Amino acid sequence: MSARALKIALAASVALNLFAIAAGVTTVVAQAREEQRIEAQQRVPRDRAPxxxxxxxxxxxxxxxxxxxxxxxxxxxxxxxxxxxxxxxxxxxxxxxxxxxxxxxxxxxxxxxxxxxxxxxxxxxxxxxxxxxxxxxxxxxxxxxxxxxxxxxxxxxxxxxxxxxxxx
Known part of the structure; x- marks a missing residue:
């Protein structure tokens, strides 16, 4: 492989890894937000005690x-x-x-x-x-x-x- 092809492959690999990391972080954040939303719905409103x-x-x-x-x-x-x-x-x-x-x-x-x-x-x-x-x-x-x-x-x-x- 030529040096140019190696540089392109390295750039593609870095871009793919960054994309995978961003997708993972997005999934974790979205899941955490959804869990917080569900928890908030199940909580008793603060203006009234159980x-x-x-x-x-x-x-x-x-x-x-x-x-x-x-x-x-x-x-x-x-x-x-x-x-x-x-x-x-x-x-x-x-x-x-x-x-x-x-x-x-x-x-x-x-x-x-x-x-x-x-x-x-x-x-x-x-x-x-x-x-x-x-x-x-x-x-x-x-x-x-x-x-x-x-x-x-x-x-x-x-x-x-x-x-x-x-x-x-």
Missing amino acids: FHAVMTRLDPEVRQRVKSTLKASALAARPDFDEARAKRREAVALAASDGFDAARITTLLNESRAAELRGRSRLEADAVQLLGTLEPADRAAVSDILNRRGRNGARDPRPAQPQAERAN
């Missing part, structure tokens, strides 16, 4: 009353949520089966939604009733229970709207 932290700040007597009332409410609403899950599972199974029946699936989904709303209504009504029995400072601390949360604790990102607006 519910269990709020509970520890309450007077022990009030804390016990709040816990027992919420537990009783959840146990009372459980059959509604169990029914909602069962109806939804049945609808999914029917949709995946050879005996597809659109009307039956729609009915099951409507029944599932109605059962879930019954359970949620019971929980919310009991929570409002409980809040009415608390002192203003305790009520302010515990009022966060009215935030709609998913299974993982995340708040519902949808803004609160009147029922009529949600239907549109």
Whole structure:
């Protein structure tokens, strides 16, 4: 090989190595940013403490009353949520089966939604009733229970709207 060809090969090799290093750094930085974004979404907003932290700040007597009332409410609403899950599972199974029946699936989904709303209504009504029995400072601390949360604790990102607006 001539000296010129060696210089070109060396320059190409250096350029390729620099490109590989840049691609690696970019990948690592992008992955770190994505992990930070996911972590930030899972974190509780700083303006509100986690519910269990709020509970520890309450007077022990009030804390016990709040816990027992919420537990009783959840146990009372459980059959509604169990029914909602069962109806939804049945609808999914029917949709995946050879005996597809659109009307039956729609009915099951409507029944599932109605059962879930019954359970949620019971929980919310009991929570409002409980809040009415608390002192203003305790009520302010515990009022966060009215935030709609998913299974993982995340708040519902949808803004609160009147029922009529949600239907549109």
